[in-house]
Amino acid sequence: MKNTGWTDITFEVDINDAKSAEAIAAQCTGLGIFVEDYSDIEAVQALVGGDYIDEKLMAKDKSCVTIHIYIPSDEHPEETVTRVSELMTQAGVKFRQSYVQVMEDDWENDWKRHHKPQRIGNRLIICPSWEECAMAEGEVKLTIDPGSSFGTGKDDTTKLCLRLMESKLSTGDKVLDMGCGSGVLAIAALLLGAQSAVGVDIEENAVRDAIENARINGVGDRFEGRWGNVLSDEVLKDSIGSGYDLICANIVADVHLAMKGMYFDKLKENGRLIVSGIISARKHEVQSAIELSGFALTGMEEENGWTALGFKKTDRSN
Numbered sequence: 001m002k003n004t005g006w007t008d009i010t011f012e013v014d015i016n017d018a019k020s021a022e023a024i025a026a027q028c029t030g031l032g033i034f035v036e037d038y039s040d041i042e043a044v045q046a047l048v049g050g051d052y053i054d055e056k057l058m059a060k061d062k063s064c065v066t067i068h069i070y071i072p073s074d075e076h077p078e079e080t081v082t083r084v085s086e087l088m089t090q091a092g093v094k095f096r097q098s099y100v101q102v103m104e105d106d107w108e109n110d111w112k113r114h115h116k117p118q119r120i121g122n123r124l125i126i127c128p129s130w131e132e133c134a135m136a137e138g139e140v141k142l143t144i145d146p147g148s149s150f151g152t153g154k155d156d157t158t159k160l161c162l163r164l165m166e167s168k169l170s171t172g173d174k175v176l177d178m179g180c181g182s183g184v185l186a187i188a189a190l191l192l193g194a195q196s197a198v199g200v201d202i203e204e205n206a207v208r209d210a211i212e213n214a215r216i217n218g219v220g221d222r223f224e225g226r227w228g229n230v231l232s233d234e235v236l237k238d239s240i241g242s243g244y245d246l247i248c249a250n251i252v253a254d255v256h257l258a259m260k261g262m263y264f265d266k267l268k269e270n271g272r273l274i275v276s277g278i279i280s281a282r283k284h285e286v287q288s289a290i291e292l293s294g295f296a297l298t299g300m301e302e303e304n305g306w307t308a309l310g311f312k313k314t315d316r317s318n
Contacts, residue, residue, distance in 0.1 A: 005073035009080055009099040010066055015039050017093040018065040024087045025067045028080055034068040059279065059305065120159050121166040124188055129216075140191045144184055144213055160301040160308035161250050161276035162188055167299065168272045168310055169194060173245035176200070176266060178230070178259065179277075183210025183223065185248045190219040198240060200226045231258055243268045250276040250308075253286050260293040267313045272298070276308035283307040 013021040018037060025033045038060040071080055077099045088095050117133035119125050126142045127133045135141060165185065169175075171193035177186035180199030187210075190197050197219075199210045207225040214223035228236040244266050249256065256275050263273050273295060278286050280302060287297060287309055299310030 007071050007073050007075070007077045007099055009069040009071065009077055009084075010097065011069075011084060011088070012064055012066045012096040013088075013093055015063055015065055017091075017095075020091050021065070021067055021088060021093050021095065024091065024093070025069055025084055028084050028087070029069050029071065034070070036066040036068070038062050039065070120162045123166060123192065124162060126184070140188075142184065142188055142191055143217055144182060144187070156303045156306045157250050157277045157308070158184060160303060160306060161185055161248055161274055163301050164274045164276075164299055164308050164310045165189060165246075165248060166192065168274060169246060174243065176240065176244045176247045178247060178249035179251040179255070180210050180225070181206050181250070183213045183225070185250060186210065186223060187214050187217050187219060189246065189248070190214070190222050191217060194222075194246070196222050196224075198224045198226060200228070200230060200236075200240060202229050203227075230262065231255075237262070240266065242266045244271060246272045246274070248274040248276075253278050253282045256286050257289050260290050263290070264294045264313060269313065271313045273311040273313065274308060275311075276306070278307045278309065280305050280307045283309065 011021060011025065015037075018035075018039075022033065022035060039062045041058060041060070041062070069080060069084070071077060081097060081099065085095070085097060117125055117127040117131050119139075123138060123140050124142060125133055125135065125139055126144060128145050129143050130145075133141060162185065165188065169189055169192055173189065173194040175186060175189045175194045175197040177183070177189070177197060177199040180186055180201045183199050186197035186199045199207065201207050201210070204227045207227040211220070211223065211225045214220045214225075226236060226240060230237045230240065242265060245268060247263055247267055249259070249263075256278065263275075267273065273290070275286065275290070283300075283302075290309070290311055291297060294313060294315055295311035296314045297309065298312050301308045
C-alpha cells in the first residue's frame with residue numbers, strides 16, 4: 001500500500017528521564033526519532049554571548065523533553081504507542097502521550113487552516129493570499145503568507161509593534177525597518193501612509209522575501225531592501241543614510257542595546273522609535289538604556305510576556 005502521510009507520536013517526559021525515554025523510543029522504531037530538548041539553551045546562549053538566541057526559544061520549558069516518533073500513516077499508531085508506553089512504565093518513566101496524523105494529500109495545504117485574516121489596531125488587516133477578507137471603509141489590507149522569513153503578524157512581537165506604529169506613524173514618513181524579516185512592518189507603514197521605507201536584515205533570504213512581499217502589496221517602488229550586519233559593516237551602515245522619521249525594530253533585547261546609538265543617529269530631530277521583541281522581564285533595562293541615549297518614552301504595548309516600547313528622540317545628554 002502506498003504511504004499517504006505520517007503519524008507523529010509524541011511522548012513528553014521529565015528532563016531527568018530523557019535519556020531513558022529516548023533509548024526506549026529509538027528501539028521501537030526503525031525510522032528514527034526527533035527530540036525537543038531546550039535544557040541546555042542557556043549554556044548555548046552563554047557560549048555565543050549576549051542575547052542573540054531568539055527569546056521565544058529561551059522561554060521554552062526546560063524541565064521536560066518531547067520525543068517525536070514518526071511512522072507511516074498506513075501503520076496503526078496504537079501498536080507503537082502501546083509498546084513504548086509499556087516499556088516506559090516498566091522503566092519508571094512518567095509521560096504524557098499524544099499523536100496526530102496528517103495525510104500526504106493534505107500536507108501542503110493543511111497548515112493553511114491556522115492562518116486566517118486578522119485585524120491589528122484600528123485599520124490594518126493582515127491576510128494570507130489564499131483568503132478573502134471583507135474590508136470596512138478606511139481599513140488597509142496587507143497580504144502576506146507564512147514563509148521562511150520571520151513576521152506574518154501572527155506572532156505577539158509583530159502585533160505589538162504594529163499597534164504602536166499605527167499611533168506613531170504620520171503620512172509622508174520616511175521609515176527604517178531594522179531586522180525586517182518578511183518586511184511586514186515596513187510594508188504596513190507604506191500602506192498606512194509612509195512615503196518610503198528601507199528594510200535591513202542580516203539574512204539575505206529575508207531581504208529577498210521582503211522585496212517580493214512589497215511588490216505583491218503594490219509598494220515595491222517605495223521599498224528598498226538591504227542585506228548585512230549594520231553592527232559590523234560600516235559601508236552598509238552609511239548606505240542606509242539618516243534623517244528617518246520613524247525607525248521600527250522587532251529584534252532581541254541585546255541587539256536593541258547594541259543599536260541604541262545608531263537609532264539616535266539615524267533619526268531626524270523629534271523622530272520616533274518603536275522597539276519590540278523584548279521579553280517583559282527586560283523591558284525596564286531596555287527602556288532605561290534607550291532613554292539614556294537621548295529618547296523619551298511615549299508608549300508601551302504588552303501581551304503574553306512580550307513588550308514593545310515607543311520613544312521620541314529628544315537630546316543625548318550622556
